[in-house]
Amino acid sequence: MPRTKELIKGCQNGDRKSQYQLYQQFSSGMMAVAMRYSKSTQEAEDILQEGFIKIFQNIKKFRGESSIGYWIKRIIINTALNHQRSKLYLYPMVDVDELKEGMGSLSVDNLAVEDLMDLIQQLPTGCQVIFNLYAVEGYQHKEIAEMLDINIGTSKSQYARARKILMEQLEKQSKWGNERFQ
Amino acid sequence: MKDFNKDNFNDSVRDKFARAEVQPGNNVWEGIEAELLKQDNKRMQKKAAFYRNVAAAVILIALVSIYFNLQDFTFKTNQDGAFTPIELENQQVKTFLSNNNDVLTMPQISDERAGKSILKQNETVIANVNTQGKLSQSNNLSLPIADRQSIEVVTSPLDRDNSEISLSKLDGKTPAEIYLPQMQKEVKKVSYFAVSDLEKSKGKSEIAWNTNVNIGSGSFNPNAEITSSPVSSSVSSLNNPGIAGRTNGETTDAAYRQERETVEDLSSAPMRSNVSFTIGVHAGLVINEKLNIKSGLQFGNYRSSSNSSTVVRDKNSDLFYPYHGASSSTEISDGRVINVTSEYDFYNDFQILSIPLMASYKILDRKLDIALVAGATADFILKNTIRGGSDQIYDVTFDQNDRQSYKNIFASGIAGIEISYPFADRYALSIMPTYKRALTNVTTDSATFNSMPAFMGLNMSLAYLF
Structure with missing residues (x-):
């Protein structure tokens, strides 16, 4: 297996074999990222495909200032955001403080990653994107607001809404689980 | 009020997804490859179009060059009296008198001008340029000459013998009918490119x-x-x-x-x-x-x-x-x-x-x-x-x-x-x-x-x- 540097060099020269190997190396991880931002596997594959085409088109611009994995992930996330951008403003803003009231602690420790993925995919699009960016990627609300061209308040309220929905879903699952074992 | 940042929920989620992997379908790579191939083909077509254009340009230039190369500009002796006017500005004018006092004005063109400037107007080189130069002058003189019986055209002293022309035979002819004796000079065909002596060594x-x-x-x-x-x-x-x-x-x-x-x-x-x-x-x-x-x-x-x-x-x-x-x-x-x-x-x-x-x-x-x-x-x-x-x-x-x-x-x-x-x-x-x-x-x-x-x-x- 060639080293990543050699793969990048090959991709920069348009070598199809290197492109395929780079794809193989990162496609599974990036598919998981795309899944978090989409509603279905089909949509995630579209994002992955479009993202990798952009990656191969622009890999000549990669200067190695960050890791290739981070660079690829940024492109996949941006592609996903472009996919979802038109749907982001469909949901009304809610008061963050109102949402925060009465929320208990959330625990996902006992949840399989696939189940958590399902729950995230069921979130409304706006909530889903902002939850991913804030909770998983670690962006600040200010950065998210700039990325999506929205208010910081909108970012915060959508995140809070996502947490509320997730909590409700987790509680439902917990109740359902308890009832099954009683 | 709960502070979201103080619980460890986000960290738990992040850890869950840190190494998450989902295998995409085979059709994803096929789609990527098909798109990349399309782009490669487009790039190839652009390259091919570039080479075609360069080839077309080279051929066009060659054809244009050939066209001009085949265009011969032949100096014709003056057979019809319609000689191209010569720019005579700033030239000295000499007056000649005939024996019956008719005034004949003749532009005196310097040897250099008569010899080179005039004859180059048709991109050709003709031997014995002095004579030709004076012929052209004479022909331009289509003046109302009342009595040509004894007119003597005085030419440059440089080649007086060659240039003296008796006009006695012109009697009764209109200016348009006045022709000078046709000079049996060789007229060479020279190409468009031939602005100097370009005779190739042949043989x-x-x-x-x-x-x-x-x-x-x-x-x-x-x-x-x-x-x-x-x-x-x-x-x-x-x-x-x-x-x-x-x-x-x-x-x-x-x-x-x-x-x-x-x-x-x-x-x-x-x-x-x-x-x-x-x-x-x-x-x-x-x-x-x-x-x-x-x-x-x-x-x-x-x-x-x-x-x-x-x-x-x-x-x-x-x-x-x-x-x-x-x-x-x-x-x-x-x-x-x-x-x-x-x-x-x-x-x-x-x-x-x-x-x-x-x-x-x-x-x-x-x-x-x-x-x-x-x-x-x-x-x-x-x-x-x-x-x-x-x-x-x-x-x-x-x-x-x-x-x-x-x-x-x-x-x-x-x-x-x-x-x-x-x-x-x-x-x-x-x-x-x-x-x-x-x-x-x-x-x-x-x-x-x-x-x-x-x-x-x-x-x-x-x-x-x-």
């Missing part, structure tokens, strides 16, 4: 050597008319040959018939010409001024492409190799079967060494020389590489020892027009649009198709005359 009849190196490019087509597939294909999937793959002849299911027909059409899709490249060295004999015979070595990397939707699958190694109706049927052997795949681009590259024998006959010998070239070449196929435009399809390379569809040696005819520009005593640059075509079928008996490769190209060469 070399002895045999001389010349040599040249050339470089060329053009489009090559090994076979434009493949119309039927040599074998019936079976159905498979490129990405999953083990499950869906069937060997040739194992299935006769009607459900596959339509697909098979489609595939056979695709696998026998006509070849397209790609940009090819040639380089060579020639030496020649200059038999005489017009005839030149040359021979040498010419190496060419000739490229073509097509589409295919069939591959040869090695059942032992499960590797794919490209397959096309016009590629090579002999590669199918025990353990190798033809499978149907998704459509992919197919490249057929030849490396051919040629030994030409050409004769050129010069039809125009000017500043730019033009010669018709014709001859024959012996062509040796050094290597034939067949590539599929996918990483999953391995290249197939034939050399002279392998079984292949194409003969190792064949003969071609070649014709072209060579346009040369001699830029020094012994050097010349030339371009030569050429057309080369195999004289016979170049495939072996085991091949199921015929092929007569054709190459249309543009050679540029630098020649040195010993």
Whole structure:
């Protein structure tokens, strides 16, 4: 297996074999990222495909200032955001403080990653994107607001809404689980 | 109020997804590859268009140059009295008197002006310019002359004897009818480029050597008319040959018939010409001024492409190799079967060494020389590489020892027009649009198709005359 540097060099020269190997190396991880931002596997594959085409088109611009994995992930996330951008403003803003009231602690420790993925995919699009960016990627609300061209308040309220929905879903699952074992 | 940042929920989620992996479907890479291929093709087309435009520009420039080179500007003696007026500003005017007091004014043009400026107006050089100059002056003098009985035109003292003209014979004629005696001077045809003495040294009849190196490019087509597939294909999937793959002849299911027909059409899709490249060295004999015979070595990397939707699958190694109706049927052997795949681009590259024998006959010998070239070449196929435009399809390379569809040696005819520009005593640059075509079928008996490769190209060469 060639080293990543050699793969990048090959991709920069348009070598199809290197492109395929780079794809193989990162496609599974990036598919998981795309899944978090989409509603279905089909949509995630579209994002992955479009993202990798952009990656191969622009890999000549990669200067190695960050890791290739981070660079690829940024492109996949941006592609996903472009996919979802038109749907982001469909949901009304809610008061963050109102949402925060009465929320208990959330625990996902006992949840399989696939189940958590399902729950995230069921979130409304706006909530889903902002939850991913804030909770998983670690962006600040200010950065998210700039990325999506929205208010910081909108970012915060959508995140809070996502947490509320997730909590409700987790509680439902917990109740359902308890009832099954009683 | 709860502070979201103080619980560890986000960290838990982040940890869950840190190493999460989901295997995407095979169709994702196929889609990526198809798009990349499309872009590669576009890029190739742009490159090809660039080379075509350059070639067109070179040919256009050459044709324009030839056109102007063929435009001869001949100085005609003044037969009809309509001589082009001469700019006489700032010239001295002398007055001459005849014996009956008629005044005859005559512009006195300096020797330099009369000799050079006047006569150059038609881009020609004429001997004995002084006389011509004065003739033109005289003719411009169509003045109302009442009595010409004893008019004497006084000319420059430099050549008075030559220039004295008696006008006694002009009596009774109108000015338009007044002609001067026609000068029996030689008028030379000189080309547009000939602004100075460009007389070429001619008359070399002895045999001389010349040599040249050339470089060329053009489009090559090994076979434009493949119309039927040599074998019936079976159905498979490129990405999953083990499950869906069937060997040739194992299935006769009607459900596959339509697909098979489609595939056979695709696998026998006509070849397209790609940009090819040639380089060579020639030496020649200059038999005489017009005839030149040359021979040498010419190496060419000739490229073509097509589409295919069939591959040869090695059942032992499960590797794919490209397959096309016009590629090579002999590669199918025990353990190798033809499978149907998704459509992919197919490249057929030849490396051919040629030994030409050409004769050129010069039809125009000017500043730019033009010669018709014709001859024959012996062509040796050094290597034939067949590539599929996918990483999953391995290249197939034939050399002279392998079984292949194409003969190792064949003969071609070649014709072209060579346009040369001699830029020094012994050097010349030339371009030569050429057309080369195999004289016979170049495939072996085991091949199921015929092929007569054709190459249309543009050679540029630098020649040195010993």
